[in-house]
Amino acid sequence: MKKRLIARLLLSTMTAVCVLCACAPQETPQETPQETEHFSLYYVASPESAAGGDAIAACPAQIETDGAPDAQQLACALAEALLCAPEDPELRSPFPGGTQLLGLRVSGKQAQVDLSSQYARLSGVELSLADYCLTLTLTQLDGVNAVSITANGRPLPYRKTQLFTAADTLLGSREDALRPITVQLYFLDTQTLALRPQQQTLALYEGQTRVNALLDALMQGPEEDTDLTGTLPEGFSVLSSRIDEGVCYLTLPGELPLPESPEAQRWMVESLVYSLRSLSGVEQVQFLMEGEILSQLGAVPLDPAQWGAEH
Numbered sequence: 278m279k280k281r282l283i284a285r286l287l288l289s290t291m292t293a294v295c296v297l298c299a300c301a302p303q304e305t306p307q308e309t310p311q312e313t314e315h316f317s318l319y320y321v322a323s324p325e326s327a328a329g330g331d332a333i334a335a336c337p338a339q340i341e342t343d344g345a346p347d348a349q350q351l352a353c354a355l356a357e358a359l360l361c362a363p364e365d366p367e368l369r370s371p372f373p374g375g376t377q378l379l380g381l382r383v384s385g386k387q388a389q390v391d392l393s394s395q396y397a398r399l400s401g402v403e404l405s406l407a408d409y410c411l412t413l414t415l416t417q418l419d420g421v422n423a424v425s426i427t428a429n430g431r432p433l434p435y436r437k438t439q440l441f442t443a444a445d446t447l448l449g450s451r452e453d454a455l456r457p458i459t460v461q462l463y464f465l466d467t468q469t470l471a472l473r474p475q476q477q478t479l480a481l482y483e484g485q486t487r488v489n490a491l492l493d494a495l496m497q498g499p500e501e502d503t504d505l506t507g508t509l510p511e512g513f514s515v516l517s518s519r520i521d522e523g524v525c526y527l528t529l530p531g532e533l534p535l536p537e538s539p540e541a542q543r544w545m546v547e548s549l550v551y552s553l554r555s556l557s558g559v560e561q562v563q564f565l566m567e568g569e570i571l572s573q574l575g576a577v578p579l580d581p582a583q584w585g586a587e588h
Contacts, residue, residue, distance in 0.1 A: 314340045314351070315530050316417050317516050318359050319410040320368040333409060333486055334368050335517040337528065348420030349383040356381055356390060359414050371407035373398050379429065386422040387440070388415045397428035400435065408441055416443040458487060461555035462495050463548045464505040472508075472547055474555075475499050487556055488518040488525060495552055508541070508548040510534045523560040525553050529574075531567060539576035546577045 317335040340354055356378050362370045373395040380391035390411065399407055412424045423442045425432075432439050461474040477500060479490045492515060499505035512534040515527050527549070536542050550562045564571045564579055571579050 312342050314342055315516075315532065316340060316351075316355060317414065318355070318363075319413040320359075320363045320365075321371045321406050321410065322368060332406065333413070333489075334365075334519070335413070335515075336363060336365065336368065337516045337530070347383075348418045349381070351418055352383055352388050352415050352421060353378070353381050355414050355418075356411070359411065371399075371403070371410045372396065383418075383420055386420060388418075388421045388424045389427075390415070390424060391427045391430055394429040396426070397431075397433060404433070404436075412441040413443055458490070458556070460491055460494070461552065462491070462499070463508075463551040464499045464502075465508050465544050465548070466504055467506055468504050472544060472551065473505060474551070475502060475505060486518065488515075488520070488527075488553065491552060491556065492518075495548065508536075508544040510536050510545070513545075520556075520559060523558060525556070525559045525562045526565055527553075527562065528565045529571075533566075535575045542575040543577050546574055546579070 316338045318338045319333050319335050322332060322334040338355070338358060340351065342351075346354075360370070360372055360376055360378060372392075375393070376395040377393040378390070379393055380389075382389045396407070408424075408426060411426060415421050415424050423440050425440050427433075457478050459476060459478050462477055463472045463474050465471075466473045477494055479494055495507065496509050496513065498507040514530060514533075516530055517528045519526050536545055553559055553562050564574055573579055
């Protein structure tokens, strides 16, 4: 899903925006070296490009920061960037034209977002997708675990819930779930030091991609098996994913945390590849970084031909 939009936002030019967003006033800018932080902006994928049932595409975004911005300042920047239409023609904004950010406050791990009245035009699946895109974008921040969204200061009365998290389906009820998918997730057997599959059934909901659901489950680790352990390091993330003609493409962030030992790095890569290949329609997995297909990740060569058919 990723050849994606890169939003370069300078926090030094965001002061006026954050005031409108009800962000805390900033101190006088200091002459400090700029640092780049990497995030994702979530948009709706067109049906033609959403191979494998993916409805949401995560686009890499870079924010150049001065000093140490807090979660509220970064949330303002991400929300403003998300309200801009994506440049990629394969993506579309989930927000009605003219939607503006009226206010944003981060309090107690919750981002309270107030959008203009155009947002209230949405309903049904379109509203769920918009809620989902905004929630996934903002909950990347360490200080944000949940998101509430109002339109012109008022909650939308036809929602069944007003508080969203990244783990939610954002459809309000379990009856709205799509058909669950069964996958084979590969974890490390601590006794044999070999990868072993564990079958899991994942509930998939409107607006949630198969790849993201699988990666989330892989990150959570094995179910009820003390001999198995996960292989993904803390902080592991994927900027975007897409499935195209049997190939699952994963776009990785530039500063991806890797296990220390080459053996552990190999377990991580093989766990990802074998697990993703359990999805119907996925025959190969390729890793990308900054738009380029990787030939090696850490100490592990990434040749699709090397992954044995026995898995």
